[in-house]
Amino acid sequence: MHQRDYHPYISPFDPCKPIEKKTYSTPPHLFLGFQEENSPQYKSAAEALKRGTLWPSLYDPYS
Amino acid sequence: MWYYEKKLQYPVRVRECNPTLAKYLIEQYGGADGELSAALRYLNQRYSIPDKVVGLLNDIGTEEFAHLEMIATMIYKLTKDATPEQLKEAGLGDHYVAHDHALFYHDAAGNPWTATYIQGKGDPIADIYEDIAAEEKARATYQWIINMSDDPELNDSLKFLREREIVHSQRFREAAQMLIDEKDKKRFF
Numbered sequence: 001m002h003q004r005d006y007h008p009y010i011s012p013f014d015p016c017k018p019i020e021k022k023t024y025s026t027p028p029h030l031f032l033g034f035q036e037e038n039s040p041q042y043k044s045a046a047e048a049l050k051r052g053t054l055w056p057s058l059y060d061p062y063s
Numbered sequence: 064m065w066y067y068e069k070k071l072q073y074p075v076r077v078r079e080c081n082p083t084l085a086k087y088l089i090e091q092y093g094g095a096d097g098e099l100s101a102a103l104r105y106l107n108q109r110y111s112i113p114d115k116v117v118g119l120l121n122d123i124g125t126e127e128f129a130h131l132e133m134i135a136t137m138i139y140k141l142t143k144d145a146t147p148e149q150l151k152e153a154g155l156g157d158h159y160v161a162h163d164h165a166l167f168y169h170d171a172a173g174n175p176w177t178a179t180y181i182q183g184k185g186d187p188i189a190d191i192y193e194d195i196a197a198e199e200k201a202r203a204t205y206q207w208i209i210n211m212s213d214d215p216e217l218n219d220s221l222k223f224l225r226e227r228e229i230v231h232s233q234r235f236r237e238a239a240q241m242l243i244d245e246k247d248k249k250r251f252f
Contacts (some may be wrong), residue, residue: 025206029233034240049073052226060229062206062222 001061002026029059072129073223076216077140084142087208091134093168096200101121102127104181108190116238123231130224135166191239192205198232
């Protein structure tokens with residue numbers, strides 16, 4: 001899971017228990033540029049289907 | 064034209080009867096950033112975009128329909144045996160009085176799908192940038208639905224669909240670059 005985080009301001013008067021660290025998703029395609037020709041693929045078609053992409057360089061798990 | 068393969072792009076398994084989850088999933092069915100919007104947006108834009116990216120819009124638009132029927136299958140399975148009482152408890156009472164157990168193109172809050180969700184501006188850069196934004200919004204929507212769901216088998220299918228949004232975004236970004244780069248110009252590094 002590729003992500004960034006930040007720490008929002010917490011007021012002493014916030015009504016709910018503050019979440020100190022907020023995160024957001026930054027999947028690998030944001031950094032890839034043009035995908036290189038012949039970039040490595042998953043070894044089996046079954047694994048590629050399971051992950052939703054042929055290429056490890058584009059895979060972003062999420063949970 | 065299209066050939067139809069009588070199977071889903073990725074298997075859909077649902078572990079438990081959970082109509083509330085169907086209420087959330089319908090956001091991806093008839094919502095602004097849902098699969099219907101995506102399919103219709105791309106398949107419409109493809110007519111008035113430079114030749115070299117027509118095929119991309121055609122392929123991705125087609126795949127969005129495959130995603131649409133996965134979402135439809137999930138919603139159907141989650142609600143098909145639910146009683147009116149269960150639907151009411153799940154917040155689907157309003158849906159039931161208008162549609163019984165039928166699916167309908169509206170978002171999680173019940174707003175009917177509208178063509179104003181999509182655009183065909185005729186400007187290739189504007190259209191492709193809209194498509195990139197649409198993929199990122201759909202990716203985020205999948206994340207929020209996964210966060211609301213505790214059905215591991217359904218989440219497996221949702222994670223597949225989320226990953227497809229990432230791949231589509233990547234391809235649209237490459238398409239934008241192809242349209243920006245000067246035609247036939249050799250690139251030296």
